Amino acid sequence: MNIYKYILPVMAAAALVGCSSDEDINNPVDIDKPSITVSKQAFTFEDGTRTSYTLASSGIDFSWDTSSDVLGIFPESTGNDQMSFPLTNGNTSGKNSLQHTLIFDEIGFDAVDGETYIAYYPYNGKLTSSSSYTDIPFNISGQDGTLSNLSNYDYMWSSGAIATKIEDEWDIDIIMNQLCSVIQFQLTMPEAATLQSLTISNDNNSNVFTTAGTFNAQTGAITATASSSSYTLNLSNVTASENEVVTLYMLVAPTTTGEVTIQVTSSDQSVYSTTASSKTFNSGKAYRYIATMTKN
Amino acid sequence: MKKNSSYSAPEVRVQNSKIRTTILAGSTKVTGHGFEFEEVATPTQTVSAKERIAIKF
Secondary structure: OHHHHHHHHHHHHHHHHHOOOOOOOOOOOEEOOOOEEEOOOOOOOOOOOOOEEEEOOOEEEEEOOOOOOEEEEEEOOOOOOOEEEEOOOOEEEOOOOOEEEEEEEOOOOOOOOOOEEEEEEOOOOOOOOOOOOOOEEEEOOOOOOOOHHHHHOOOEEOOOEEOEEEOOEEEEEEEOEEOOEEEEEEEEOOOOEEEEEEEEEEOOOOOOEEEEEEEOOOOOOEEEEEEEOEEEEEEEEEEEOOOOEEEEEEEEOOEEEOOEEEEEEEOOOOEEEEEEOOEEEOOOEEEEEEEEOEEO | OOOOOEEOOOOEEEOOOOOOOOOOOEEEEEEEEOEEEOOOOOOOOOEEOOOOOOOOO
């Protein structure tokens, strides 16, 4: 119970204040209506579940999870206090192959006319009142290469939506942008193998793969705290037969690489590799590497 | 001894972060996007296989 985290220290502090060494515990002093107020939000949202993705012809389809997805929203000019915005009870509208829109009628937040609201996703319940929309933490390490796993690592930002009041009703249009890009690997294996890992390495050794840091929810700009010249997917024993195409997915922060080496390692420690030319990966875009692997 | 002394305890307020969600008339529209293949209409990356020294994990 979170409430005890607040009540117990307060009670302890009150007890210490009220029992100084020169006071008789059997003859308590008169205390003039001590006022201790403990209040807590009835519900706070942790990170919740995440969006889901499916492969489509033009890209990777997106869908909100309207049972538990939550946005975090910062007002731009009225302080840094964030609000949680659950995506439940929204009406799906305008869905095409790659986007998903929810419309909320008569459900919103205490908007200020003309204010710009900056949203990010997923809501981070651990941010304090002193946190800013310019420093939202993200971490995309630990991916397993499956499509369904991508949604555990997706982050979004918005350039800001201006609240406008029309006939006593607010209208706020929030458009979320992906922070990262996706690489799809279609790798033809030269022999049967059980794959344990995939590594993409930047051959000039510069640290082009960022795996953790913070992002500005208004601009999508990233400040890296962890980056490397390579990134490894730890696979869950992906099996392939001879000449079978293995499809794997990787979320990467926007970056530009030099020539890269793509390498997979099997359970018997056999190594298969290929190379690809330099490439710029833009946020919100997906890229394919189609290659036949060569055993080293 | 300070019997019958008067003491006014300070008011203590402990509040969680200022998270708030209220109900308001109006419309909020939230749109999210997936990932568009940037090169779906063109040949994919030119990838040539060559042997490489294994990277130690």
